[in-house]
Amino acid sequence: MVSATTAVTNALEDPSRSSKISEASRVLNTMLTNYDNKLRPGIGVRPTVVKVEMFVRSLGPISIMDMEYTIDIVLHQSWYDERLRYNTTFDSFVLSGDMVSLVWVPDTFFKNSKNIADYKMSLPNQMVRIYGNGNVLYGFRMSIIARCSLHMLKFPMDSHSCPLSFSSFSYPVTELIYKLEHFNIEMDETNTWKLFQFDFTGMSNKTEVVSTPAGNYMVMTFFFNMSRQFGYIAVQNYVPSSVTTMLSWVSFWIQRDSAPARTSLGITSVLTMTTLGTISRKNFPRVSYITILDFYIAICFVFCFCALLEFAILNFLTYNYKKTHASPILRYPPVSSARARALARARARQQEEVFVCEVVTSEGNDGEEHVSCSLQELPSPSVPEPPRGRFSGCLKRFRKYFCMAPECEGFTWQKGRLRIHLFRLDNYSRVVFPLAFFFFNVIYWLVCLNL
Structure with a gap:
């Protein structure tokens, strides 16, 4: 009621305001009537x-x-x-x-x-x-x-x-x-x-x-x-992938006889890289191509897997070498006295020697027969030579460039050829893996920053 009274009072006090309102209504009605x-x-x-x-x-x-x-x-x-x-x-x-x-x-x-x-x-x-x-x-x-x-x-x-x-x-x-x-x-x-x-x-x-x-x-x-x-992706993906790859190289400084420790570290690194690859695609569209982040994680996965594979190769070679060059089992247990050892040798010689007797008939009319006996050694059993085929040829070519510890000693071993000590794989890996990963990162970032 007060507002209406105020509006009427203002209209009476300012007649021009009322005329403006009337003019605006008239213009709008005129424009929109036949519009x-x-x-x-x-x-x-x-x-x-x-x-x-x-x-x-x-x-x-x-x-x-x-x-x-x-x-x-x-x-x-x-x-x-x-x-x-x-x-x-x-x-x-x-x-x-x-x-x-x-x-x-x-x-x-x-x-x-x-x-x-x-x-x-x-x-x-x-x-x-x-x-x-x-x-x-x-x-x-x-x-x-x-x-x-x-x-x-x-x-x-x-x-x-x-x-x-x-x-x-x-x-x-x-x-x-x-x-x-x-x-x-x-x-x-x-x-x-x-x-x-x-x-x-x-x-x-x-x-x-x-x-x-x-x-x-x-x-x-x-x-x-x-x-x-780039900051968010670097913290969530690139840094964990690089650190996991470097952690997998710790196994190169662990003794090769510590199989449980090295195997656990290698498998953990591989599984961690698999998890990181899955997480990076969690909130990602299902595209049919790989991204440069996928490529980086895949290479880190390969490095971790190769570190695990290096130990598997080293462990396999070490096991087979020990098996081949193991000490023979003694036929007789060791004895303390010299006489006992002499008796053991004599007993072994008796087992390895036999009496060979033959009947000899003398010439003449009487035809007397004589028995002739002698002590002879048994011929040692011959060891069959390994078959010479495709496998032996591959092994021969393999040994031109790789060797075990004893075979590498001396100056006559494959003179003039590259010598790779298989028992020193850990020493080689300590240098090769970090250098390869470093050069990969240099090439990767140079290419990515210029895309």
């Missing part, structure tokens, strides 16, 4: 030119799994409508959100959108401003979830350009044209954007005409360029 909002401006005469301006309020987050991103924008579209011209003292008329349907507006839709959320408090966040010369400004705010094809080959050093494309749904290029007069897209504070693993690097735009069965339509596209931050 058909179903027909575009310039129909049948010329195409309608719609000028576009965009204000980006926020960008992100970006979903790698779903290959989509979220963007919050305010889009302004302006065009000329001769039916809305007026000649009064007002510069413009602003229509609220519930009156937008009274005038014609472009049927703009976003081609790569998956979901659009309009902002509605008490009324939709949209407005129409009509100027006296017939220009119309239409603005609205919305949050868009749009598709963005992410090519992950260079992950985690990848850069992406996520598009936001819009076009008219029903008007072809002969009837409606989009125009970006000034490519000055305003942005809110980028430090409030939810990009997380990405850095915003800039924007670009493209306008093209797309042919469809329904006709040719003008499509305007804005590209939001982003590059991935």
Whole structure:
């Protein structure tokens, strides 16, 4: 009651205010009485030119799994409508959100959108401003979830350009044209954007005409360029992979007789690399190609597996060498006295010697027969020579370059050829593995940083 009394009092005290309200109502009624909002401006005469301006309020987050991103924008579209011209003292008329349907507006839709959320408090966040010369400004705010094809080959050093494309749904290029007069897209504070693993690097735009069965339509596209931050991936993947690979080399400093310790360390390293490879793909799209991160983890896995394989080879060679050169089992147990040892030798000789007797008939008429006996040693059993075939030839060629500990002693062993001591594999591995991993990292990072 007090508000109504105050409004009446103000109207009585300021008659010009009341006349302005009456004039504004009269102008709007005059413009909209015979106005058909179903027909575009310039129909049948010329195409309608719609000028576009965009204000980006926020960008992100970006979903790698779903290959989509979220963007919050305010889009302004302006065009000329001769039916809305007026000649009064007002510069413009602003229509609220519930009156937008009274005038014609472009049927703009976003081609790569998956979901659009309009902002509605008490009324939709949209407005129409009509100027006296017939220009119309239409603005609205919305949050868009749009598709963005992410090519992950260079992950985690990848850069992406996520598009936001819009076009008219029903008007072809002969009837409606989009125009970006000034490519000055305003942005809110980028430090409030939810990009997380990405850095915003800039924007670009493209306008093209797309042919469809329904006709040719003008499509305007804005590209939001982003590059991935490397710190998170380095901490989560690169550092653990490198440290695990280096830990697998600790087995080279453990004695080769400590099989349980070296085997446990090798298997643990291999399983850890397998887990890291699985975790790196946990929140990752199921692409058919490997990324540069997958390649790095795979090489680290190979290094860990080779460290385990090195011990398996060394253990196998050591076992077979000990078995071949083991001390023979004594036929008789050792005795303490010299006489006992002599008796043992005599007993062994008796077992190895036999009496051989033969009947000899003398010449002559009497034909006497004599028996002749002698002590003879049994022939030692011959050891069959190993078959000479393809295997013996391969073994012979193998021994040209590899040797065991006793065979490598002396100056006559394969003079002039490379000698690799198989029992010194650990010594070689302590140098070869770190050097190989170092050179791999140098080449890997030089190539990746120049992709």
